Amino acid sequence: MLWGLNDAVALADLLDGTVLDQADIAGRSIVLTTHDQLAAAQALVALDGTARRIVLCPPDLPLTYLAAIAADAEADAIVTDREETDFAGHDLPPRMACKGPLQPSQAAAPIVTEWVLLTSGTTGVPKMVVHSLAALTGAIRPPRAGDAPPIWATFYDIRRYGGLQILLRALFGNGSMILSETGEPVSDHLHRLAAHGVTYISGTPSHWRRALMSSDCNAIAPRYVRLSGEIADQTILDALKRQYPRAAIGHAYASTEAGVGFEVNDGLEGFPADLLHSDGDPAFKVVDGTLRIRSRRTASRYLGSASQALTDEDGFIDSGDFVTERNGRCYFVGRRGGVINVGGMKVHPEEVEQVINRHAAVKMSLVSARRNPITGAIVVADVVLHDPAVLGEASDALKQDILAFCRAALPVHKVPAAVKFVPSLEMTPAGKLVRQNA
Amino acid sequence: MPIRLTIFSLIEQIAAEQKIKIQPLRDELLLSESGLDSLCFAILVARLEDKLGYDPFATSGDISFPVTLGDFVGFYENASH
Structure with missing residues (x-):
């Protein structure tokens, strides 16, 4: 079952139903852009194995980028649930209505479909990252016999790598999934998850810090809590363990390009340094301070006219994530693009945030650079407190x-x-x- | 609080935080001999921007860094007008 905000659709129903209103998608390159997350999930199930390529657009993709994406993807059609007027003024391939349930019209032998995801967090047109279903599902283990089917949820949207991982886990684990909804208040989301009996749930550390700020986090009792997408520091891991003492708390290292690198389930931040010295699949190494990954789960290449090489000559992807090793354990310290230069000394904002977040009064923090006439830049911090009521006269003392x-x-x-x-x-x-x- | 007092109290606060011994604060004190290092001055400018709402270094274009503490105070006082 997939539960959207207003829908309940059995997975088996997804492949039964009306035909795409343009007859033939077999062997075509498709750009999938939908308002509705459930429609996107249905389309993915319908198109995989039939379309040559699916480009999965995140919900916030500016339509001004769509023409460039469609051109680089050599798209034959835009599959969408949007109104035609949304596309006015854009030079795009023909549109097909994405009205579920969908079924391709030709029952040909399945082909290997390219799944193309768009990167997040950059400015300008996002990069297009080519995966296969095999790579995307490479870290998913089959359900153990006797386990109750998981009921998955995520704070992510399924049209991003982190959310798509969860959708695929639900589908391949014979489970269910409760979809997130853009703009839904956290408390409403948590109560909806509780009503459907969520057992497995994932989000970024920022998602989790926000959820823990709501007393409604008491509404759910998951068996497995997963973090990914940002550095999971010890503070948030401990806070989740206190909140959900019966849950397994794991953090995954994954990115759109590198796929799922590894999962850490010992409750500690960082990861065992042994990983760097194993020569299996995936394989890891640190070069110039950043973690490099080679595995069957990584993307195969970037798509597009201006695309660069995804891997080095040995097949390793540079994650851009700096790691440092202490006493047999590796810790993430920050991202290459985020380094602050204080008079020639490098500072990773994340390593400062991890310290601030350990202060008992602090819920979360953001460290950034402020330009400075003496040192070029200097470190400043924005801090969210557990209890803003302590401010007032105590403010300076707490600072x-x-x-x-x-x-x-x-x-x-x-x-x-x-x-x-x-x-x-x-x-x-x-x-x-x-x-x-x- | 007058700008001069704000600057003096911030310098003393920063020196205490950094555990740096500084010379008695007076207008003739050469900043280079004050005991404050460049990071201390960087912090001072950042905190003054928070306290006063402006950074004269960012707005005055091509300027040379003040030489004495009196110059430094005057630089901030002039920029406040």
Whole structure:
């Protein structure tokens, strides 16, 4: 079963029904852009094995990019549930109505369909990343005999890599899935998950921090809690363990390009350094400080006229994620694009945030660069408190306390020059903190 | 609080935080001999921007960095007008 906000559709029903109103999608390149998440899920099930290529557009993709994406994908058609007037003024391939349930008209032998995902977090036209269903499902283990079918949910949208992983886990695990809904208040979402009896649930650390800020997080009692998409620090792992003591808490390292690298289920941040020294599949190495990955689960290439090489000559993808090794464990410290240069000294915003987040009064934080006439840039922090009511006269004292906490754990150039208390931090549609250089 | 006092109290706060011993604060003090390092000045400018709402270094174009503490105070006072 797939549960959208207003729908309940049995998976078996997806392949039974009306025909796409343009007869033949067999062997075609299709761009799939829908308002409705459930419609996208149905179309994916219908198109895989029939279409040559499916380009899965995230819900917030500006339509101004659609023409460039369709051209680079050599698209034969746009499959959509949008109104035709939405596309006015754009030079696009023919549209096909995406009205479920869908079924391709020709029952030919299935072909291997390219699944093309769009990257998030960049400005301008997103990169198009080519996967296969085999790569996308490479980390999914078959359900164990005797296990109750999982009821999956995610704070992600299924049209992004992290959410698509969950949809595929639900489908391949003979399970169910409760879809997220753009703009739905967190408390309503949690109660909807509770009503359907969610057992497995995933999101970014930012998603989880936001969920834990709502007392409605008590409504659900998942057996498995999964984090991915951002660095899972010890603070959020411990907070989830306190909130859901009976749940297994795991964090996955995955990206649109690199696929699912590994999953860590020991409750600790970082990952065992042994992973770097195993020569299996996937294989990992660290070059110039960043983690490189080679596996059958990675994307195969970028698509498009201006595309660059995805892998080095040995087949490794550079994740752009800096790692450091301490006592047999590797820890993520930040992203290549996000480094702050304080008078020639490098600072990863994430490593400072991880320290601030350990302060007892702090819920979450965002560290960024402020330009500075002396050092070029300096570190500043926006901080969300557990209890904003403590502010007022205590505000300056708490700032000093947080700074003292940072000074005890970080070299001086990494300590924020200024701390500002904010009511909330902005999140991208992909569930990550909005960063200056993301 | 007058700009001068704001600057002096922030310098003392930053020196205490960084555990740096500084010279007594007076207008003739050469900044290079104050005991404050460049990171301290960077923090000072950032905090002054938060307190005063402006950063004269960002708005005054091509300027040379003040030499004495008195110059530094004057630089902020002039920019406040």
